Amino acid sequence: MISESARIIALTGAGMSAESGVPTFRGRGGLWRNYEPQQLATPEAFARDPLLVWEWYNWRRAAIHEAQPNAGHKALAALEQTGRHVTIITQNVDSLHSRAGSTHVIELHGSIWKSVCTGCAAVFWDRRGKLSTLPPLCPECHQMLRPGVVWFGESLPPMAWQASAEACSEAEVLLVIGSSGVVYPAADLAPIARQAGAWVIEINLEPTALSSLADLSFHEAAGQILPKLLQ
Numbered sequence: 001m002i003s004e005s006a007r008i009i010a011l012t013g014a015g016m017s018a019e020s021g022v023p024t025f026r027g028r029g030g031l032w033r034n035y036e037p038q039q040l041a042t043p044e045a046f047a048r049d050p051l052l053v054w055e056w057y058n059w060r061r062a063a064i065h066e067a068q069p070n071a072g073h074k075a076l077a078a079l080e081q082t083g084r085h086v087t088i089i090t091q092n093v094d095s096l097h098s099r100a101g102s103t104h105v106i107e108l109h110g111s112i113w114k115s116v117c118t119g120c121a122a123v124f125w126d127r128r129g130k131l132s133t134l135p136p137l138c139p140e141c142h143q144m145l146r147p148g149v150v151w152f153g154e155s156l157p158p159m160a161w162q163a164s165a166e167a168c169s170e171a172e173v174l175l176v177i178g179s180s181g182v183v184y185p186a187a188d189l190a191p192i193a194r195q196a197g198a199w200v201i202e203i204n205l206e207p208t209a210l211s212s213l214a215d216l217s218f219h220e221a222a223g224q225i226l227p228k229l230l231q
Helices: 014-018 043-050 049-065 070-079 098-099 158-169 186-195 222-229
Strands: 006-011 084-092 106-107 112-119 123-125 143-149 174-177 201-203 216-218
Touching: 006 158, 006 186, 043 049, 043 123, 049 112, 049 143, 070 084, 070 098, 084 158, 106 158, 143 158, 158 186, 174 186, 201 222
Parallel strands: 006 084, 006 174, 084 106, 174 201, 201 216
Antiparallel strands: 112 123, 112 143
């Protein structure tokens, strides 16, 4: 399937980054081991206690800053170097795909390295492991910044969603990697690709909500199976 296809999409979720040591939201040892998701990753939580939310994101920044792209990230970047049109659609906010060398990356849920002003909507990028001042303030209007990520209850960035849906509608192969298939609307992308005639290949440690849609499922770590599949 892969060797005969020119347009390949990889939809990646938290399981992809977990192999690089990035803590996941779900599962054992997840970031929300001591907090419910709604306590930290919602507009309401930020309005209620912005310092707590920023302290949590500062901890996440430090953990992600130490992480390195794994063999799965590197295999996808290497596939692009063969001349195929490879688009990465990621639910992760860590930028590990770009660091691995992939050039067509859609960050569906934003980036942890981006902050947005709650006042003037200016966007700032900062790749330091930890911010020195919390909550950070906008250098332009001095209002509070917020993390440039999509929280529960918020809509996806329209341009990112449109680009993702269009890419999946033109795909010949869709690789669904490390995604639980329960977060919408990202979970709608696999059906879009399937309806367009693409092969769907799932790579996940366990069966997911999308397993019944897949033509093939590999229940292995992405860092182990991707280099073999893409050799």
